[in-house]
Amino acid sequence: EVQLVESGGDLVQPGRSLRLSCAASGFTFDEHAMHWVRQAPGRGLEWVSGINWNSGSRGYADSVKGRFTISRDNAKNSLYLQLNSLRAADTALYYCAKDITHYYDSSGYSAFDMWGQGTMVTVSS
Amino acid sequence: EIVLTQSPATLSLSPGERTTLSCRASQSVSSYLAWYQQKPGQAPRLLIYDASNRATGIPARFSGSGSGTDFTLTISSLEPEDFAVYYCQQRSNWPPEYTFGQGTKLEIK
Numbered sequence: 524e525v526q527l528v529e530s531g532g533d534l535v536q537p538g539r540s541l542r543l544s545c546a547a548s549g550f551t552f553d554e555h556a557m558h559w560v561r562q563a564p565g566r567g568l569e570w571v572s573g574i575n576w577n578s579g580s581r582g583y584a585d586s587v588k589g590r591f592t593i594s595r596d597n598a599k600n601s602l603y604l605q606l607n608s609l610r611a612a613d614t615a616l617y618y619c620a621k622d623i624t625h626y627y628d629s630s631g632y633s634a635f636d637m638w639g640q641g642t643m644v645t646v647s648s
Numbered sequence: 649e650i651v652l653t654q655s656p657a658t659l660s661l662s663p664g665e666r667t668t669l670s671c672r673a674s675q676s677v678s679s680y681l682a683w684y685q686q687k688p689g690q691a692p693r694l695l696i697y698d699a700s701n702r703a704t705g706i707p708a709r710f711s712g713s714g715s716g717t718d719f720t721l722t723i724s725s726l727e728p729e730d731f732a733v734y735y736c737q738q739r740s741n742w743p744p745e746y747t748f749g750q751g752t753k754l755e756i757k
Contacts, residue, residue: 558746560692568684568692568735570746582744585649618691628744634682634697634737636704641691 525549525637527619532642539609543642545602545619550637553577553597556622558635559604561615561644571617572604573627580628586612609646616641650674650740654749660757663728669721669752671736676716680739683712683721686751687732695734696721731756 531543543559559571572593574581581593592605602619620635627633651674661667671681679699684692694703696712699719709724723730736749 567751568686568737568748570737570748573744573746584745623697630741632680632682632698633739633746634694634703635684635692636694636697638691638693 527639529639529642534645541606543604547600552600556627557602558620560618563615576625652749658753671719673717677738684735
């Protein structure tokens with residue numbers, strides 16, 4: 524079965540750190556770019572970060588640049604997101620998503636054809 | 649940053665009706681637009697990519713069209729399970745970043 528399972532979400536105080544993980548199965552993980560997308564309670568979708576199949580390039584939304592770091596371990600079929608200097612505005616359900624292409628930053632079309640169920644991050648004192 | 653504007657915000661229709669959802673980009677995105685469906689408590693599901701290509705397993709009643717700045721998602725005959733929120737999404741080439749529209753909620757009349 525094709526599956527993405529996120530973990531690591533928690534209630535944390537502002538300024539603290541958290542590491543999210545996403546375990547992939549049922550597809551060839553190292554052939555696809557991967558992304559993190561978040562959704563604040565009752566709000567729409569916001570792309571957070573993406574990474575190429577080989578970790579050769581990665582990118583971030585302006586709202587998280589300099590605070591969040593995306594990484595992957597193809598040997599473990601896993602995607603990660605390190606969240607530092609957390610703010611209340613980072614409170615959201617964080618989804619891991621699989622790209623239909625190899626590269627998050629190539630020209631041409633891209634789309635997210637598989638999503639996990641999400642892991643909740645709550646930033647509050 | 650490319651902004652995607654979806655309209656209408658809410659649409660109230662009955663099963664069996666045909667509907668068209670709109671997504672307008674603040675600048676050209678060529679055909680690099682995708683559509684997603686999200687039901688309450690569920691992750692989004694990819695419907696359409698590259699403006700008009702149905703994703704695997706998506707019923708033929710869903711179709712996408714458009715290029716440049718104006719795109720539409722058409723559902724030819726609404727089924728009860730189609731009532732959900734729909735998002736469009738684009739990827740800009742440089743800097744590479746992705747944006748979503750604010751969503752259109754399709755509700756049962």
